[in-house]
Amino acid sequence: MSEAQPKILYIEDNHDNQRLVQRVLGARGYQILIAADGPAGLTLARESMPTLILVDLGIPGLDGYETTTRLRSMSHLQGVPIVALTADDSPGARERALVAGCDGYLSKPIDARQLPNQIAQFIGGHREQVSEPHEEATLLRAYNQKLVERLEQRVRELSAANSELQELDRLKSQFLSSLSHELRTPLTALIGYLDLFERGMLGELDPSQREVITVMRRSGDLLATQLNNLLYFQELRERPLNLQLVNPLEIMQPISSQTGRYAQELGLSFEALSGEITPTMLDPAAFDQLVRVLLDNAIKFTPAGGHIRLVLHSDTTRLIVRVEDNGPGIESEQLNKIFLPFYYIEQPCQVNRPGAGLGLAIARHIAEAHGGQITVRSQLDQGSVFTVVLPLMV
The missing domain is CATH 3.40.50.2300 (Response regulator)
Structure with a gap:
């Protein structure tokens, strides 16, 4: 037309x-x-x-x-x-x-x-x-009163709905916490026995048996990680940060060593780079979790032969953590969704470790709790770069 x-x-x-x-x-x-x-x-x-x-x-x-x-x-x-x-x-x-x-x-x-x-x-x-002008004034007052009454009714309805949502959120948190605790005990025992088998302490294993035990052990470790993430995500929303003056390099170094060994097992190359680092106020456990989440995310979505880089540096006002990979990348319409709890992207090449969609939500919460932010740059077939910027507090 x-x-x-x-x-x-x-x-x-x-x-x-x-x-x-x-x-x-x-x-x-x-x-x-x-x-x-x-x-x-x-x-x-x-x-x-x-x-x-x-x-x-x-x-x-x-x-x-x-x-x-x-x-x-x-x-x-x-x-x-x-x-x-x-x-x-x-x-x-x-x-x-x-x-x-x-x-x-x-x-x-x-x-x-x-x-x-x-x-x-x-x-x-x-x-x-x-x-009649006086009739218009009377009608206008009556109409305004009707609007006020309708607004008050909607406020009451929203208040009731909000109370219901808060109660549902409390019950959900209670259920998830209880479920995680109930599963953790038998899972710990299972992983313990698999570890004994893998180390040959319960008898010698032939190659095929050892391969099965190794797969079971990795699956058990994955489930344990997901349960820990679930518990950690619930606890993050309830507890304050335990801020201490620390050197971020001291937290980064053991993470880098463990990630390097794990990446090698999966056929990935890994490097960790750092510049001059200024000690700052951080929650050490939360910062450790933040870095591990970003590396874990890169490992999940980078196929064998890929490369992952961890970069840590600071300037006069900021501490900057960057994790780069050359995996499949993320579609632009999903970039604003990946930090939502339980949001998960299915990728054809994602064969290393599945997830529950909590890692990046945890990372964002930790970054924002420190007064910082997390951002992502990504293009399909070009990899992704996650950057965390935290204010230096000394």
């Missing part, structure tokens, strides 16, 4: 009326935009510039009166006529519509012969008014 066509936004939930208006006004050269409820109408009004808006006062949910008031508050619609087209013929309905912000009031059933002329008149500048 031509952009020169005048646009009529019709907010109406009745399909028969929608089709009738589209047929009658469409035949006169109008472009008809249909919204089935108030919120959809508000969205269309923001996205387009209608020439005129028709509103059914009886639409469900956000009714036509409140929808009109919200439309009238939009600065770009100040000169746009809003006309009530409704079957509400109760006493005072016309006046209430005008007080709410409508410029006119048309009754249903729709008169197909008169409607085009009525619309043309409103587009041309015709406006209806409440006949």
Whole structure:
């Protein structure tokens, strides 16, 4: 359709009326935009510039009166006529519509012969008014009181919903914590016995048996890591940081050694680089977890033959941690989602270790708890770079 066509936004939930208006006004050269409820109408009004808006006062949910008031508050619609087209013929309905912000009031059933002329008149500048000024003031007070009562009701509903969500969150945390603790005890025993088998303390193993035990041991370690992450994620939200003046290099060095050995087992190359580091106030355990999470994430998504780099340095005001990989990269639309709890990206090459989608949520929480931030740069087939910037506190 031509952009020169005048646009009529019709907010109406009745399909028969929608089709009738589209047929009658469409035949006169109008472009008809249909919204089935108030919120959809508000969205269309923001996205387009209608020439005129028709509103059914009886639409469900956000009714036509409140929808009109919200439309009238939009600065770009100040000169746009809003006309009530409704079957509400109760006493005072016309006046209430005008007080709410409508410029006119048309009754249903729709008169197909008169409607085009009525619309043309409103587009041309015709406006209806409440006949008596004192009546308008009375109606305005009554309408404002109705809006206040509706707002108070919604505040009560939101407050009740918020209380329910808080209770559900408490129960979820309690359940997850209990589940993790219940699973940890038998899992610890299982990993312990597998370790004894792997070290040959319960008898010699042939190569095929040793391979099976090794796979079982790694699976047990993975499950233990996920349980620990789950518990740690719950605890992070409840306990304050234990800040101490530390040299981040002292935390980074053992992590680098362990990561290097593990990466070699998986056919990955790993290097750790550091510049001048200024001691700063950190929670040592939380910072350790932050670095491990970023490295663990890189290992998960980097195929054999890939390369991972850990860089740690500081300047006059910041401590900077960077983890780089040359894995498959992340699609741009997912970059804002990967730090959400339990959000997980499936990757065809992700064969090293699956996850539960908690690691990056933990990393973000730790960074923000220290007053810092975590960001990511990534392109498909170009790898990813995660950067944590923390303020130096001495």
